[in-house]
Amino acid sequence: MAPDALTTSAQRDYVFVVNPSGANGRTGQQWKKMMPDLNSRLGKDCNIHEALTTGPLHAIEIAREAVRDGAAAVVAVGGDGTLHEVLNGFFDDGKLVQSREGRPGPRTALGLIPMGTGSDLARHFGWNLNDRHQAIDRLVKGHKRRIDVGRVQLPDDKVDRYFLNVASLHLSAKAGYFASMYKKLGNLCYVIGALQAFRSHENRDLRMRTDGGEWTVVPKVTATCVGNAKYFGGGMNITPSADPFNGGLEVVSLMDYKWYDFILKMHTLYQGTHVHLDKVTTNSVQTLEVEEVENESRKGNVFVQADGEHLGFLPAKFSILPEQLDFIL
Numbered sequence: 001m002a003p004d005a006l007t008t009s010a011q012r013d014y015v016f017v018v019n020p021s022g023a024n025g026r027t028g029q030q031w032k033k034m035m036p037d038l039n040s041r042l043g044k045d046c047n048i049h050e051a052l053t054t055g056p057l058h059a060i061e062i063a064r065e066a067v068r069d070g071a072a073a074v075v076a077v078g079g080d081g082t083l084h085e086v087l088n089g090f091f092d093d094g095k096l097v098q099s100r101e102g103r104p105g106p107r108t109a110l111g112l113i114p115m116g117t118g119s120d121l122a123r124h125f126g127w128n129l130n131d132r133h134q135a136i137d138r139l140v141k142g143h144k145r146r147i148d149v150g151r152v153q154l155p156d157d158k159v160d161r162y163f164l165n166v167a168s169l170h171l172s173a174k175a176g177y178f179a180s181m182y183k184k185l186g187n188l189c190y191v192i193g194a195l196q197a198f199r200s201h202e203n204r205d206l207r208m209r210t211d212g213g214e215w216t217v218v219p220k221v222t223a224t225c226v227g228n229a230k231y232f233g234g235g236m237n238i239t240p241s242a243d244p245f246n247g248g249l250e251v252v253s254l255m256d257y258k259w260y261d262f263i264l265k266m267h268t269l270y271q272g273t274h275v276h277l278d279k280v281t282t283n284s285v286q287t288l289e290v291e292e293v294e295n296e297s298r299k300g301n302v303f304v305q306a307d308g309e310h311l312g313f314l315p316a317k318f319s320i321l322p323e324q325l326d327f328i329l
């Protein structure tokens with residue numbers, strides 16, 4: 001990774017966006033422990049910049065500034081929520097952010113040191129969770145691959161949102177919304193979130209269309225999950241055929257699930273075998289649009305999430321943007 005003579009200083013900048021509150025504060029502690037090793041192994045070839053977030057959405061601003069400055073890489077240090085925010089910093093006003101001077105040369109790459117509660121993207125790649133030596137090895141090797149990015153558009157929200165893992169709607173999105181309130185309890189937060197979401201849940205008929213085709217009414221939807229990668233909810237293999245390098249999204253819908261279905265079939269969600277069951281459909285798409293059925297009395301309360309972050313409510317459009325970024329593998 002020796003810098004060549006034409007490389008500017010900014011093009012050697014590695015900006016680490018650290019959420020000190022991630023994983024109930026463990027991210028901040030682990031980050032401090034790994035700094036000496038990181039400096040000694042990466043510091044001779046790169047300028048290491050540490051940026052601690054001060055609250056929600058701050059990581060978006062830090063990442064956007066770093067990309068504008070032409071940094072070599074922006075590395076999210078934390079969970080999927082921090083990665084989600086850093087990813088969103090690569091985009092502005094519906095487009096990829098360009099470096100200020102439109103400098104030729106290497107584009108800013110996206111990296112991840114997974115230190116969150118769920119760390120579901122790390123599971124997709126089979127990385128050891130919270131293994132800081134392995135994470136530093138990856139950065140030192142610097143192997144990159146163009147990765148697809150998922151996009152969610154909510155008409156009421158002027159800002160598009162981007163995701164790497166899984167976006168979803170209805171029960172799973174509501175469960176994620178509640179789970180985020182119980183992160184102090186570690187992975188148990190997902191179980192409590194699901195129980196709380198179920199209390200007020202009702203399966204709903206929803207209108208959907210894929211790839212700009214005909215609208216159809218899908219009956220009694222419990223949850224629809226749109227995967228760029230496989231995992232959500234701290235290890236559920238919800239979209240088991242999803243691949244962030246194949247230019248498509250895997251859509252999995254659970255229909256007419258009752259509370260006891262989750263108890264009896266929970267293990268299939270972790271194994272990824274639920275897609276072979278009745279009441280589950282799976283589909284490979286480029287775009288999916290979903291809206292509520294007209295004339296329903298209960299409107300406006302179908303939750304939408306991406307990468308575990310609550311985005312809002314239906315209607316929503318999900319699409320794939322192939323090969324958007326260099327991702328450090």
Ligand SMILES: Nc1ncnc2c1ncn2[C@@H]1O[C@H](COP(=O)(O)OP(=O)(O)OP(=O)(O)O)[C@@H](O)[C@H]1O
Pocket residue numbers: 019020021022023024053054055056057058077078079080081082083085115116117118119120183308309
């Ligand atoms: N300094 C901060 N103080 C409080 N919250 C923060 C801060 N910085 C970021 N956040 C918020 O913390 C949330 C969760 O962060 P993160 O994803 O890193 O950890 P996690 O939730 O423990 O892990 P995972 O998402 O993998 O389950 C994000 O939604 C982010 O907006």
